[in-house]
């Protein structure tokens with residue numbers, strides 16, 4: 001029996017009530033296939049952590065695949081795990097660790113589904129690590145006619161399908177590359193002078209397996225640097241003028257947010273899955289009442305792009321909880337925000353004041369325009385001054401026309417930002 005939750009569903013942040021008529025939860029893969037084949041408008045829904053209408057299907061239905069996800073299947077010889085699309089990273093990681101394996105990287109929160117994260121190009125940090133989608137080595141997609149398409153890395157359309165922004169079908173299963181399990185220590189440094197952050201940007205990024213800078217743009221210092229390092233390793237007594245924090249920190253510490261929901265800091269070693277995310281699974285991640293925006297620019301442009309944003313910092317700060325700056329290695333996935341370029345991602349956690357945030361976004365985008373910014377597909381952006389010149393965008397559009405000829409997976413977000421109509 002297909003479960004139906006009719007009426008208005010909302011996203012995690014509560015800033016969007018979906019225009020879809022209902023959320024359907026099939027109990028078997030065959031039910032899911034029939035649903036997709038017979039639908040006029042349909043969209044796979046993950047854990048609803050996106051801040052815009054990317055997951056909406058106005059007037060149509062949203063498909064919750066949690067009823068057909070099954071259990072993760074570990075292949076220890078190949079060092080891979082195959083999971084249902086609706087599995088959340090947080091539900092998977094302890095089991096991998098017990099078996100001696102790890103994922104190379106994670107996002108700031110473990111609450112999000114694998115398929116939803118991969119579809120939007122979700123990422124963690126670390127100059128050597130691409131986004132989470134780069135760990136996908138195979139996937140199964142339920143396409144518009146109800147058939148299942150399996151693609152493996154190296155297949156012709158594979159690199160187009162992985163970061164699919166929900167436009168190509170519903171991903172039912174994904175196979176992820178694993179690495180041997182590892183431990184991580186997390187250290188926070190306070191008050192990095194902006195001049196040092198810009199001058200020593202490369203050395204700071206090289207100082208950890210994963211590095212995040214947190215700022216509110218309003219002060220002469222970057223409020224915090226978070227270093228996540230593998231194994232029992234010595235960390236510097238100071239970092240280009242920043243000093244070790246004297247207690248646990250929330251990223252939005254400068255806005256007065258306490259550290260209760262964060263993973264352990266102060267150098268205490270722990271498993272990769274309990275240090276790479278900033279936030280713990282059993283708690284509300286981040287702040288809760290918030291909105292988010294993020295732009296990716298080429299890594300080499302980082303200091304100039306950050307300087308440009310500091311110039312409008314006085315307009316950003318009143319609406320901001322905190323900004324995070326991370327680096328991401330290039331991948332070859334067609335619509336990945338770091339497709340074909342090493343990137344720095346500049347993130348904004350906003351106060352929940354959407355009209356004012358939306359009014360400011362064109363200013364941010366024109367400020368970043370000289371650096372060819374790309375948006376995070378799951379966060380708020382305006383769009384006009386953005387670089388949608390992904391090297392394979394035309395191929396992606398052709399692939400979508402082939403897999404979904406009537407556009408049942410298309411929605412207003414995709415029409416605006418991907419299909420240009």
Ligand SMILES: Cc1cc2nc3c(=O)[nH]c(=O)nc-3n(C[C@H](O)[C@H](O)[C@H](O)COP(=O)(O)OP(=O)(O)OC[C@H]3O[C@@H](n4cnc5c(N)ncnc54)[C@H](O)[C@@H]3O)c2cc1C
Pocket residue numbers: 012043044045046047048049050051054055065085086107108109112113114115116117118119120121122123124165166167169170171172285286287292376378379
């Ligand atoms: C507190 C917070 C912290 C965050 N931190 C980070 C971060 O550190 N790094 C980062 O990059 N992002 C971050 N994000 C953004 C988040 O990772 C993305 O919005 C991600 O897409 C959320 O996954 P989801 O499962 O909620 O997907 P949803 O929001 O439900 O859906 C997103 C898209 O994925 C598609 N989709 C979902 N399931 C499937 C499926 N089975 N098959 C095909 N398409 C599917 C949907 O159709 C939609 O297009 C954060 C968000 C929040 C709320």
